[in-house]
Amino acid sequence: MAAAATTTPSNTLTMKLLVDSRPLRQRVVFAEAGKDTVDFLFSLLSVPAGTSVKLLGKESMVGCTGNLYSSAERLEDPYVQPDAAKDDILCAAMMPPPAAARPNSWVFPLPEPAPAAPAPAPKKFFNCFYSYYYSGCSRYVAEVSGTRCPSCSNQMSRDANLIGSPSPVAKPERKGFVQGGMVVYTVTDDLVISPMSNVSTIALLNACGVRDFGTLQERTVQIGYKEGLEILKASLQSKTVLTDVFLGKKPPSSMKNGGSTPQLSNGRRHDSHTWRA
Template identity: 40%
Template sequence: MEKKLSLKLLVNNKSNKVLFGEAGKDFIDFLMSLLALPIGSVIRLLTKQNMVGCLGKLYESVENLSDSYTQPGHNKNFLLNPLMPSIPSCPNPLLLLENRTNSQSKNMYYRCSNSSSHYYVTRIKGSLCPTCKFQMTIEVPYVFLNNIENTVSNGEGGFVKSVVTYMVMDDLVVTPMSTISSIALLNKFNVKDTGVLEEKVVEVGMKEEIH
Protein backbone atom coordinates (compact mmCIF):
# COMPACT_ATOMS: atom_id res chain seq x y z
CA MET A 1 0.00 0.00 0.00
CA GLU A 2 1.34 3.41 -0.98
CA LYS A 3 2.43 5.60 1.92
CA LYS A 4 0.85 9.06 1.95
CA LEU A 5 1.36 12.24 3.94
CA SER A 6 -1.40 14.61 5.07
CA LEU A 7 -1.40 18.35 4.45
CA LYS A 8 -4.06 20.80 5.65
CA LEU A 9 -4.77 23.68 3.23
CA LEU A 10 -6.43 27.01 3.96
CA VAL A 11 -8.43 27.87 0.86
CA ASN A 12 -10.14 31.14 -0.12
CA ASN A 13 -13.36 29.89 -1.71
CA LYS A 14 -14.12 33.31 -3.17
CA SER A 15 -10.88 33.53 -5.18
CA ASN A 16 -10.41 29.74 -5.31
CA LYS A 17 -6.85 30.19 -4.10
CA VAL A 18 -4.79 28.27 -1.55
CA LEU A 19 -3.40 30.74 0.99
CA PHE A 20 -1.02 28.36 2.71
CA GLY A 21 -0.61 24.81 3.91
CA GLU A 22 -0.42 23.59 7.49
CA ALA A 23 1.93 20.64 7.85
CA GLY A 24 3.37 18.42 10.53
CA LYS A 25 6.85 17.09 11.03
CA ASP A 26 6.52 14.15 8.61
CA PHE A 27 5.65 16.35 5.62
CA ILE A 28 8.36 18.92 6.41
CA ASP A 29 10.96 16.17 6.80
CA PHE A 30 9.98 14.86 3.36
CA LEU A 31 10.07 18.33 1.80
CA MET A 32 13.53 19.09 3.14
CA SER A 33 14.78 15.64 2.14
CA LEU A 34 14.29 16.64 -1.50
CA LEU A 35 17.50 18.65 -1.21
CA ALA A 36 19.41 15.38 -0.79
CA LEU A 37 17.98 13.81 -3.95
CA PRO A 38 20.78 12.86 -6.43
CA ILE A 39 20.36 14.39 -9.89
CA GLY A 40 20.36 10.94 -11.53
CA SER A 41 17.33 10.02 -9.46
CA VAL A 42 15.60 13.30 -10.37
CA ILE A 43 15.99 12.54 -14.08
CA ARG A 44 14.80 8.97 -13.59
CA LEU A 45 11.70 10.09 -11.71
CA LEU A 46 10.75 12.88 -14.10
CA THR A 47 11.83 10.71 -17.09
CA LYS A 48 14.59 11.80 -19.42
CA GLN A 49 12.01 12.87 -22.06
CA ASN A 50 10.50 15.46 -19.70
CA MET A 51 13.77 16.71 -18.23
CA VAL A 52 14.45 20.36 -19.02
CA GLY A 53 17.74 21.10 -20.82
CA CYS A 54 20.39 18.59 -21.87
CA LEU A 55 20.55 16.44 -18.73
CA GLY A 56 18.02 13.99 -20.18
CA LYS A 57 20.28 13.47 -23.19
CA LEU A 58 23.30 12.95 -20.94
CA TYR A 59 21.35 10.36 -18.93
CA GLU A 60 20.37 8.57 -22.16
CA SER A 61 23.99 8.62 -23.34
CA VAL A 62 25.10 6.81 -20.20
CA GLU A 63 22.26 4.30 -20.68
CA ASN A 64 23.42 3.57 -24.24
CA LEU A 65 27.15 3.46 -23.46
CA SER A 66 28.56 -0.03 -23.82
CA ASP A 67 30.21 -1.56 -20.76
CA SER A 68 33.31 -2.11 -22.91
CA TYR A 69 34.00 1.65 -22.63
CA THR A 70 33.77 1.88 -18.86
CA GLN A 71 36.58 1.32 -16.40
CA PRO A 72 36.80 -2.17 -14.85
CA GLY A 73 34.87 -2.41 -11.63
CA HIS A 74 32.57 0.49 -12.50
CA ASN A 75 28.84 0.07 -12.92
CA LYS A 76 26.61 2.45 -14.93
CA ASN A 77 23.93 1.94 -12.30
CA PHE A 78 25.98 4.18 -10.00
CA LEU A 79 25.08 7.11 -12.27
CA LEU A 80 21.68 5.99 -13.58
CA ASN A 81 20.25 4.87 -10.25
CA PRO A 82 22.41 6.54 -7.60
CA LEU A 83 22.16 5.62 -3.95
CA MET A 84 20.41 8.08 -1.69
CA PRO A 85 22.69 9.62 0.91
CA SER A 86 21.81 8.35 4.38
CA ILE A 87 19.53 10.84 6.09
CA PRO A 88 20.35 11.09 9.81
CA SER A 89 17.77 9.39 12.03
CA CYS A 90 15.03 9.81 9.46
CA PRO A 91 12.22 7.31 10.09
CA ASN A 92 10.32 8.37 6.97
CA PRO A 93 12.56 7.97 3.90
CA LEU A 94 11.76 9.78 0.70
CA LEU A 95 8.50 8.40 -0.63
CA LEU A 96 9.77 9.14 -4.12
CA LEU A 97 12.47 6.51 -3.80
CA GLU A 98 11.07 3.94 -1.40
CA ASN A 99 10.04 1.62 -4.25
CA ARG A 100 12.73 2.70 -6.69
CA THR A 101 16.03 2.08 -4.97
CA ASN A 102 18.41 -0.39 -6.50
CA SER A 103 19.36 -3.66 -4.85
CA GLN A 104 22.30 -2.09 -3.04
CA SER A 105 21.31 -0.90 0.42
CA LYS A 106 22.11 2.75 1.07
CA ASN A 107 23.59 1.69 4.43
CA MET A 108 25.65 -1.18 3.02
CA TYR A 109 29.33 -1.11 2.07
CA TYR A 110 31.51 -3.81 0.51
CA ARG A 111 35.07 -5.01 1.13
CA CYS A 112 37.46 -7.18 -0.83
CA SER A 113 36.41 -10.82 -1.29
CA ASN A 114 40.04 -12.00 -1.42
CA SER A 115 41.31 -11.20 2.05
CA SER A 116 40.06 -9.64 5.26
CA SER A 117 43.42 -7.88 5.62
CA HIS A 118 42.42 -5.35 2.95
CA TYR A 119 40.60 -2.53 4.68
CA TYR A 120 39.22 -0.69 1.67
CA VAL A 121 35.43 -0.37 1.46
CA THR A 122 33.13 0.83 -1.32
CA ARG A 123 29.45 1.59 -1.82
CA ILE A 124 29.51 0.00 -5.28
CA LYS A 125 29.30 -3.79 -5.13
CA GLY A 126 31.75 -5.42 -7.55
CA SER A 127 34.31 -2.59 -7.57
CA LEU A 128 37.93 -3.74 -7.81
CA CYS A 129 40.12 -3.77 -4.72
CA PRO A 130 43.00 -1.25 -5.15
CA THR A 131 45.45 -3.79 -3.67
CA CYS A 132 44.69 -7.16 -5.28
CA LYS A 133 42.13 -6.22 -7.97
CA PHE A 134 39.63 -8.79 -6.67
CA GLN A 135 36.00 -7.74 -6.66
CA MET A 136 34.70 -6.10 -3.48
CA THR A 137 31.55 -8.07 -2.71
CA ILE A 138 31.64 -8.88 1.03
CA GLU A 139 28.87 -6.90 2.76
CA VAL A 140 29.87 -4.54 5.57
CA PRO A 141 26.86 -2.90 7.29
CA TYR A 142 27.33 0.72 8.32
CA VAL A 143 25.86 1.87 11.64
CA PHE A 144 25.21 5.54 12.44
CA LEU A 145 26.06 5.59 16.15
CA ASN A 146 25.47 9.32 16.59
CA ASN A 147 22.11 9.04 14.87
CA ILE A 148 21.07 6.18 17.13
CA GLU A 149 22.03 8.21 20.19
CA ASN A 150 20.03 11.17 18.94
CA THR A 151 16.99 9.03 18.19
CA VAL A 152 17.06 7.44 21.63
CA SER A 153 17.52 10.75 23.41
CA ASN A 154 14.69 12.69 21.78
CA GLY A 155 12.41 9.86 20.66
CA GLU A 156 12.25 11.03 17.03
CA GLY A 157 14.44 11.37 13.97
CA GLY A 158 14.33 13.46 10.82
CA PHE A 159 15.23 17.13 10.40
CA VAL A 160 12.67 19.15 12.33
CA LYS A 161 11.04 18.86 15.74
CA SER A 162 7.40 17.94 16.18
CA VAL A 163 6.67 20.45 18.95
CA VAL A 164 5.15 22.93 16.47
CA THR A 165 3.11 22.94 13.27
CA TYR A 166 4.72 24.35 10.15
CA MET A 167 3.41 26.70 7.47
CA VAL A 168 4.18 25.92 3.82
CA MET A 169 3.65 28.54 1.11
CA ASP A 170 3.06 27.86 -2.58
CA ASP A 171 6.67 28.86 -3.31
CA LEU A 172 7.86 26.25 -0.72
CA VAL A 173 8.79 28.79 1.94
CA VAL A 174 8.59 26.89 5.25
CA THR A 175 8.24 28.61 8.63
CA PRO A 176 7.02 27.61 12.09
CA MET A 177 3.33 28.44 12.37
CA SER A 178 1.95 30.91 14.89
CA THR A 179 -1.20 32.98 15.37
CA ILE A 180 0.68 36.17 14.53
CA SER A 181 2.12 34.74 11.29
CA SER A 182 -1.34 33.50 10.25
CA ILE A 183 -2.92 36.90 10.84
CA ALA A 184 -0.09 38.60 8.96
CA LEU A 185 -0.68 36.33 5.98
CA LEU A 186 -4.41 37.03 5.97
CA ASN A 187 -3.60 40.75 5.86
CA LYS A 188 -1.06 40.15 3.11
CA PHE A 189 -3.71 38.38 1.01
CA ASN A 190 -6.20 41.13 1.86
CA VAL A 191 -8.71 38.71 3.39
CA LYS A 192 -11.44 40.80 5.10
CA ASP A 193 -14.10 38.12 5.47
CA THR A 194 -12.90 34.96 7.19
CA GLY A 195 -16.18 33.32 6.25
CA VAL A 196 -14.80 32.67 2.75
CA LEU A 197 -11.97 30.57 4.18
CA GLU A 198 -12.18 26.79 4.32
CA GLU A 199 -9.84 24.11 5.59
CA LYS A 200 -9.21 21.15 3.31
CA VAL A 201 -7.09 18.10 4.11
CA VAL A 202 -5.25 16.56 1.17
CA GLU A 203 -3.06 13.48 0.95
CA VAL A 204 0.30 13.63 -0.79
CA GLY A 205 1.55 10.45 -2.45
CA MET A 206 3.85 9.41 -5.27
CA LYS A 207 1.86 11.15 -8.03
CA GLU A 208 1.63 14.46 -6.17
CA GLU A 209 5.32 14.42 -5.20
CA ILE A 210 6.52 14.14 -8.79
CA HIS A 211 4.30 16.99 -9.90
Protein backbone atom coordinates in the same frame (compact mmCIF):
# COMPACT_ATOMS: atom_id res chain seq x y z
CA MET B 1 4.27 9.97 -14.56
CA ALA B 2 7.23 7.62 -14.59
CA ALA B 3 7.87 5.46 -11.59
CA ALA B 4 11.08 3.60 -11.01
CA ALA B 5 9.96 1.13 -8.41
CA THR B 6 7.55 -1.76 -8.62
CA THR B 7 6.43 -1.37 -5.05
CA THR B 8 5.41 1.74 -3.19
CA PRO B 9 5.38 2.41 0.53
CA SER B 10 2.06 2.28 2.30
CA ASN B 11 2.68 5.19 4.65
CA THR B 12 1.05 8.54 3.84
CA LEU B 13 1.49 12.03 5.21
CA THR B 14 -1.13 14.72 5.70
CA MET B 15 -1.20 18.46 5.13
CA LYS B 16 -3.95 20.97 5.83
CA LEU B 17 -4.43 23.51 3.05
CA LEU B 18 -6.08 26.92 3.30
CA VAL B 19 -7.57 27.48 -0.16
CA ASP B 20 -8.78 30.74 -1.70
CA SER B 21 -11.87 29.43 -3.48
CA ARG B 22 -12.65 32.47 -5.64
CA PRO B 23 -13.31 31.05 -9.15
CA LEU B 24 -10.78 33.23 -10.95
CA ARG B 25 -8.14 33.09 -8.24
CA GLN B 26 -8.41 29.59 -6.85
CA ARG B 27 -5.11 28.80 -5.18
CA VAL B 28 -3.48 27.56 -2.01
CA VAL B 29 -2.81 30.49 0.32
CA PHE B 30 -0.67 28.39 2.64
CA ALA B 31 -0.64 24.99 4.30
CA GLU B 32 -0.31 23.75 7.84
CA ALA B 33 2.00 20.77 8.32
CA GLY B 34 3.48 18.74 11.13
CA LYS B 35 6.96 17.36 11.64
CA ASP B 36 6.69 14.28 9.41
CA THR B 37 5.45 16.21 6.39
CA VAL B 38 8.04 18.96 6.82
CA ASP B 39 10.78 16.35 7.19
CA PHE B 40 9.66 14.84 3.89
CA LEU B 41 9.72 18.21 2.11
CA PHE B 42 13.22 18.96 3.34
CA SER B 43 14.29 15.44 2.37
CA LEU B 44 13.62 16.24 -1.29
CA LEU B 45 16.93 18.11 -1.16
CA SER B 46 18.73 14.79 -0.75
CA VAL B 47 17.27 13.06 -3.84
CA PRO B 48 20.14 12.58 -6.36
CA ALA B 49 19.64 14.39 -9.67
CA GLY B 50 19.91 11.17 -11.67
CA THR B 51 17.33 9.49 -9.48
CA SER B 52 14.98 12.46 -9.97
CA VAL B 53 15.21 12.01 -13.74
CA LYS B 54 14.56 8.28 -13.42
CA LEU B 55 11.56 8.80 -11.13
CA LEU B 56 9.97 11.62 -13.13
CA GLY B 57 10.93 10.68 -16.69
CA LYS B 58 13.43 12.39 -19.00
CA GLU B 59 10.74 14.10 -21.04
CA SER B 60 9.32 15.87 -17.99
CA MET B 61 12.56 17.56 -16.94
CA VAL B 62 12.94 21.31 -17.43
CA GLY B 63 16.43 22.36 -18.47
CA CYS B 64 19.20 20.02 -19.57
CA THR B 65 19.25 17.34 -16.86
CA GLY B 66 17.21 14.98 -19.05
CA ASN B 67 19.77 15.39 -21.84
CA LEU B 68 22.60 14.52 -19.47
CA TYR B 69 20.71 11.41 -18.41
CA SER B 70 20.10 10.34 -22.02
CA SER B 71 23.75 10.93 -22.92
CA ALA B 72 24.98 8.70 -20.13
CA GLU B 73 22.35 6.10 -21.05
CA ARG B 74 23.45 6.00 -24.71
CA LEU B 75 27.19 6.04 -24.10
CA GLU B 76 28.66 2.76 -25.34
CA ASP B 77 30.89 0.55 -23.22
CA PRO B 78 34.17 1.29 -25.08
CA TYR B 79 33.87 4.90 -23.91
CA VAL B 80 33.16 4.05 -20.28
CA GLN B 81 35.86 3.25 -17.75
CA PRO B 82 36.06 -0.54 -17.19
CA ASP B 83 35.47 -0.19 -13.47
CA ALA B 84 32.63 2.35 -13.84
CA ALA B 85 28.98 1.26 -13.63
CA LYS B 86 26.28 3.21 -15.46
CA ASP B 87 23.86 2.49 -12.64
CA ASP B 88 26.00 4.60 -10.32
CA ILE B 89 25.03 7.58 -12.49
CA LEU B 90 21.59 6.60 -13.78
CA CYS B 91 20.20 4.81 -10.73
CA ALA B 92 21.97 6.32 -7.75
CA ALA B 93 20.79 4.49 -4.66
CA MET B 94 18.37 6.50 -2.53
CA MET B 95 19.62 6.04 0.97
CA PRO B 96 17.43 7.04 3.92
CA PRO B 97 17.63 10.85 3.85
CA PRO B 98 19.16 12.43 6.97
CA ALA B 99 16.21 14.81 7.16
CA ALA B 100 13.64 12.01 7.36
CA ALA B 101 12.77 9.91 10.36
CA ARG B 102 11.73 6.64 8.75
CA PRO B 103 9.21 5.19 8.31
CA ASN B 104 6.95 8.14 9.05
CA SER B 105 8.33 10.84 6.77
CA TRP B 106 9.62 9.25 3.57
CA VAL B 107 7.15 8.15 0.90
CA PHE B 108 9.56 7.06 -1.84
CA PRO B 109 10.70 3.42 -2.01
CA LEU B 110 14.17 2.61 -0.79
CA PRO B 111 16.27 -0.43 -1.71
CA GLU B 112 15.82 -3.41 0.52
CA PRO B 113 18.56 -3.47 3.14
CA ALA B 114 21.27 -6.01 2.50
CA PRO B 115 20.93 -9.10 4.68
CA ALA B 116 22.97 -8.79 7.80
CA ALA B 117 26.23 -10.67 7.68
CA PRO B 118 26.44 -13.50 10.20
CA ALA B 119 28.17 -12.49 13.37
CA PRO B 120 31.80 -13.61 13.36
CA ALA B 121 32.69 -16.42 15.71
CA PRO B 122 34.18 -15.09 18.91
CA LYS B 123 37.95 -15.18 18.97
CA LYS B 124 39.61 -17.79 21.15
CA PHE B 125 42.77 -17.16 23.13
CA PHE B 126 45.22 -19.58 24.68
CA ASN B 127 47.79 -19.38 27.42
CA CYS B 128 50.55 -21.62 28.70
CA PHE B 129 49.72 -24.57 30.94
CA TYR B 130 52.36 -23.33 33.38
CA SER B 131 50.97 -19.77 33.59
CA TYR B 132 49.52 -20.64 37.02
CA TYR B 133 52.95 -21.55 38.27
CA TYR B 134 55.36 -19.17 36.60
CA SER B 135 54.79 -15.43 36.37
CA GLY B 136 56.82 -15.30 33.15
CA CYS B 137 54.34 -17.60 31.39
CA SER B 138 51.29 -15.69 32.61
CA ARG B 139 52.32 -12.58 30.67
CA TYR B 140 51.60 -14.16 27.27
CA VAL B 141 48.39 -15.01 25.42
CA ALA B 142 48.18 -16.50 21.93
CA GLU B 143 45.42 -16.62 19.31
CA VAL B 144 46.70 -19.87 17.79
CA SER B 145 46.62 -23.02 19.88
CA GLY B 146 50.02 -24.71 20.09
CA THR B 147 52.08 -21.53 19.88
CA ARG B 148 55.33 -21.89 21.82
CA CYS B 149 55.42 -19.96 25.09
CA PRO B 150 58.22 -17.36 24.96
CA SER B 151 58.97 -18.02 28.62
CA CYS B 152 59.12 -21.81 28.91
CA SER B 153 58.84 -22.98 25.27
CA ASN B 154 55.88 -25.24 26.07
CA GLN B 155 52.79 -25.21 23.88
CA MET B 156 50.14 -22.59 24.71
CA SER B 157 46.94 -24.65 24.42
CA ARG B 158 44.94 -23.87 27.56
CA ASP B 159 41.76 -21.83 26.86
CA ALA B 160 42.03 -18.30 28.21
CA ASN B 161 38.91 -16.37 29.16
CA LEU B 162 38.81 -12.81 27.84
CA ILE B 163 36.94 -10.39 30.09
CA GLY B 164 36.01 -6.74 29.78
CA SER B 165 35.06 -6.78 26.04
CA PRO B 166 33.48 -3.49 24.92
CA SER B 167 29.71 -3.60 24.49
CA PRO B 168 28.36 -2.95 20.97
CA VAL B 169 27.44 0.69 20.45
CA ALA B 170 23.74 1.14 19.65
CA LYS B 171 22.97 3.31 16.62
CA PRO B 172 21.25 6.56 17.57
CA GLU B 173 17.56 6.70 16.71
CA ARG B 174 16.82 8.72 13.58
CA LYS B 175 14.87 11.80 14.64
CA GLY B 176 14.57 13.64 11.34
CA PHE B 177 15.36 17.31 10.77
CA VAL B 178 12.83 19.56 12.51
CA GLN B 179 11.39 19.55 15.99
CA GLY B 180 8.04 17.86 16.49
CA GLY B 181 5.75 17.81 19.48
CA MET B 182 3.43 20.81 19.60
CA VAL B 183 5.29 22.71 16.86
CA VAL B 184 3.30 23.32 13.66
CA TYR B 185 4.80 24.69 10.44
CA THR B 186 3.54 26.98 7.70
CA VAL B 187 4.25 25.86 4.13
CA THR B 188 3.60 28.45 1.42
CA ASP B 189 2.61 27.68 -2.16
CA ASP B 190 6.25 28.10 -3.21
CA LEU B 191 7.53 25.84 -0.38
CA VAL B 192 8.78 28.47 2.04
CA ILE B 193 8.64 26.69 5.40
CA SER B 194 8.60 28.42 8.79
CA PRO B 195 7.16 27.85 12.27
CA MET B 196 3.52 28.89 12.33
CA SER B 197 2.48 32.00 14.23
CA ASN B 198 -0.48 34.40 14.24
CA VAL B 199 1.69 37.19 12.86
CA SER B 200 3.00 35.11 9.96
CA THR B 201 -0.54 33.90 9.14
CA ILE B 202 -1.90 37.45 8.95
CA ALA B 203 1.09 38.53 6.86
CA LEU B 204 0.49 35.69 4.37
CA LEU B 205 -3.22 36.50 4.05
CA ASN B 206 -2.36 40.13 3.43
CA ALA B 207 0.35 39.27 0.90
CA CYS B 208 -2.11 37.09 -1.02
CA GLY B 209 -4.69 39.87 -1.11
CA VAL B 210 -7.31 37.95 0.87
CA ARG B 211 -9.96 40.38 2.11
CA ASP B 212 -13.04 38.18 2.35
CA PHE B 213 -12.44 35.32 4.76
CA GLY B 214 -15.66 33.72 3.54
CA THR B 215 -13.83 32.63 0.39
CA LEU B 216 -11.32 30.58 2.38
CA GLN B 217 -11.82 26.86 2.73
CA GLU B 218 -9.83 24.31 4.68
CA ARG B 219 -8.80 21.17 2.85
CA THR B 220 -6.96 18.17 4.25
CA VAL B 221 -4.88 16.23 1.73
CA GLN B 222 -2.80 13.09 1.90
CA ILE B 223 0.70 12.76 0.50
CA GLY B 224 1.56 9.29 -0.70
CA TYR B 225 3.96 8.03 -3.36
CA LYS B 226 2.09 9.64 -6.29
CA GLU B 227 1.71 13.00 -4.58
CA GLY B 228 5.34 12.86 -3.45
CA LEU B 229 6.47 12.47 -7.06
CA GLU B 230 4.23 15.35 -8.15
CA ILE B 231 5.63 17.60 -5.42
CA LEU B 232 9.19 16.68 -6.43
CA LYS B 233 8.39 17.43 -10.08
CA ALA B 234 6.55 20.68 -9.39
CA SER B 235 9.33 21.89 -7.08
CA LEU B 236 11.72 21.72 -10.07
CA GLN B 237 9.36 23.58 -12.41
CA SER B 238 6.96 25.86 -10.60
CA LYS B 239 6.59 28.58 -7.98
CA THR B 240 3.05 27.41 -7.12
CA VAL B 241 3.73 23.84 -6.08
CA LEU B 242 0.81 23.20 -3.74
CA THR B 243 -1.72 24.75 -6.11
CA ASP B 244 -0.36 22.77 -9.07
CA VAL B 245 -0.37 19.45 -7.23
CA PHE B 246 -3.52 19.60 -5.13
CA LEU B 247 -5.78 21.89 -7.18
CA GLY B 248 -4.89 20.41 -10.54
CA LYS B 249 -3.40 23.58 -12.00
CA LYS B 250 -0.97 23.43 -14.92
CA PRO B 251 2.51 24.94 -14.64
CA PRO B 252 2.89 28.37 -16.25
CA SER B 253 3.53 28.37 -20.00
CA SER B 254 6.94 29.97 -19.47
CA MET B 255 8.16 26.62 -18.09
CA LYS B 256 7.73 24.83 -21.43
CA ASN B 257 10.20 22.12 -22.33
CA GLY B 258 10.59 21.39 -26.03
CA GLY B 259 7.33 23.10 -26.92
CA SER B 260 5.11 21.11 -24.56
CA THR B 261 3.95 21.97 -21.09
CA PRO B 262 4.32 19.08 -18.62
CA GLN B 263 1.19 18.40 -16.62
CA LEU B 264 1.27 17.50 -12.95
CA SER B 265 -2.14 15.85 -12.74
CA ASN B 266 -5.27 15.35 -14.79
CA GLY B 267 -7.86 17.49 -13.06
CA ARG B 268 -8.69 17.49 -9.39
CA ARG B 269 -8.46 14.45 -7.18
CA HIS B 270 -11.31 13.87 -4.75
CA ASP B 271 -10.45 10.42 -3.42
CA SER B 272 -8.04 11.54 -0.69
CA HIS B 273 -9.35 15.05 0.03
CA THR B 274 -11.69 16.27 2.72
CA TRP B 275 -13.30 19.70 2.45
CA ARG B 276 -14.31 21.66 5.49
CA ALA B 277 -15.84 25.12 5.46
